[in-house]
Amino acid sequence: MLKKPKERVLKKAEAIQGTTFQPGTSIRFDDEGNLERVELGADQKVADVNFAASMPWVFKKGTTLQYQGIIFKAPRVPSKITIHEPMTLWGIDFPAETCFEPASAAGSIGDEGVNVIMFMQAQLGEATTIKGKEFPAHEYIQFYADGKVIYRENGEEKER
DSSP states (O other): OOOOOSEEEOSSOEEETTEEEOTTOEEEEOTTSOEEEEEOSSSEESSTTTOTTTOOOEEOTTOEEEOOOSSSSSOSSOSEEEOSSOEEETTEEEOTTOEEEEEEEEEEETTEEEEEEEEEEEEOSSOEEETTEEEOTTOEEEEOTTSOEEEEETTEEEEO
């Protein structure tokens, strides 16, 4: 049996671990053959196979995805997404070099399968103002589809 190369650049679109990656995408696998790191080769959606409804955004070419098989060996959602230019997610403008960590859930309600991104944690790439509040570079916040933003100030959780 031929072993897949640890790193490769896609020549055609290919669905791997829940994302349909476009040609030109650079992918790296871990020793077990699961995604480890990806650099998008084209503007595209991420986690489109199962999480399209709650991950509707098109990420720009060059966006970096990291996968860590901590809970699942082959996660269907990246553990970290790093954007390299400004982007708007759920109505919030984020600066370049912001890192997102999606919090996903998968299961069933009755007979229906459900896959959803419940919220995202972001580490801001540079100082920015969100909902009238100034946040310093590298600050962590959580944000939700309904526009809610959670952050910590003086050790206390606050909401905007």
